[in-house]
Amino acid sequence: MDEFRKHSVEFYDNMLLDGAKLAPEEKLFSYKGVLYPATVCCAETLTALETFEARRDDVILTGYPKTGTHWLDKILNNVVDIGAKYTEEEKNKRIDIENELAMPPRLEFVHADKLKMMEKLPSRRIIVTHLTPDTLPKSIFKNKAKVLVLIRNPKDTLVSYFHFINKMSIFPTLTWDSFFRDFMNGKVGWGSYFDYIKEWDKYIDDENVTALIYEELKENPNLGLKKIAAFLGYSLNEEEIQKVIEKSSFKVMMENGPNTLGKFTDIIFRKGSVGDWRSMFSDSQNQEMDRKFEECLAGTKLGAKINYEVYCKM
Template identity: 45%
Template sequence: MAEKKKDFVDEINKALAKSEGFTLKDLLFSYQGTPYPVTVCSAETFQALENLEARRDDLVLVSYPKCGVNWLIQILSDLIFTTTQSKHVSAELPFIECGDPDKYQRMKQIPSPRILATHLNYDCLPKSILKNKAKILVLFRNPKDAAVSFFHFHNSAPSIPSYSSWDEFFSEFMNGKVSWGSYFDHAVTWNKHIEDENIMVIIYEDLKENLTCSVKQIAEFFGFSLTPEQIRSVANRATFQAVKDKAEETHGAVGSILFRKGVVGDWKNLFTEAQNQEMDDKFKVCLGGTKLGA
């Protein structure tokens, strides 16, 4: 178990080390029109991703970057442990689109239920996930806080190239020229499917406001049977602060950067009035009048 955790942290450190000396321009490559980081993604891996053999009992977690999916992974891992007493630690990077093309063969060895995380748009998911009707939990976060968190991640993570200013990052974010592309394109593709029976949407701000209630919803959606006491215990261990306190153990040196602040409303420290208005307008155009927009 400790060996697998070490391998996982090694994989994260390897990905970070690959960024050494990169400029922002060199960091991204385009695949089917969307920019991805060359440090963890490749065209070969995307081509091989179609060979991923999803299982019906896979637990699929989706979010745009910096919207809290690493937090969800910790919660789900605890739910699995609480109900099965088996600690699932995989040496693979948890995001299905990240890693080498051979990872999908190795993933066959991971016991069920597997956690499959992704930042991909709905239309880019491997077909087997949809065909097998695996349950998909989609996490959304206020795009303003997501953007600020993304900016700080870029400018705090060792070896990842930094943006010269918040204004530069904001412009790239709004134009979808950051890793994994546009927040709004991502939201629009998933918004079309939020009524699908195997999909549940959860909001980051709700996780922050009432974690116990959210953990209960997540457990019920994925079919975990827990007592109210167990739900409370998982929620207590899964507060953002508790996860952050263990981040170095779970994610190595990058842990404190992945789990930085986790607060709601941090965007107010960076956004200008004009930027605030620009994002409000874009949100209305893309999601106004939809269930997700509400």
């Protein structure tokens, strides 16, 4: 196992161990009215992000929890690796620096005193986060970094998030009905799904921001990869696109999980399917979500992209 994979496994193992030591009421903290997991986030880091300097060639991947950010992170790394056409010397230099820094997998997980170290990371940096634009560094928008906003329908997101938190020691354990209520009220880690979509909707017409729909990427990965490559300024041929699809498939990522994620593998990978919400939602919960979507997102551009009538109706 190379050093980066070793550090990655250690990060996830320590995260789970630290989470198990906390009482349920200690596992989440509030920052500007939004809840975050105390094991991996802290107010000091979220404040320090205000002065973080993004680069013009950075790629920012943002998605609400359990919308597929781990999967898209893998896709992006493969696209950039192939599209940038790095020499062997450049590849080795990147690997050495990444191994040395061993940065956590999400921007908000990087401790405040280590954010400066990210300057050592070579371009093109891929920065993954669950944060909304008002919490992210303003330099991302000022310097016109490329931003990919990943969107998944709210019903499948809720179900996936529920199963996730009940396997994760960093979150309080909840019943389905309790978590449903908290999700609908935005009282979960990283706050309201609906507020997340509404905040990013304000930026969706920016030429440096594009939305990717989880369901569409699942149904037609070839088309999705072409869109991603074009947005990032790369020209990938069909063979290269197929190579990325194969390397980032659910099956391959599951098989490689023990080497990069350790015990976290069985937590983060479950089904990755579309429509699983039908196995969990009661009739009343289904109607409540339909009303909430209509109230909060029906008139937004991102809400329209979710294609709610197709993916969230019985």
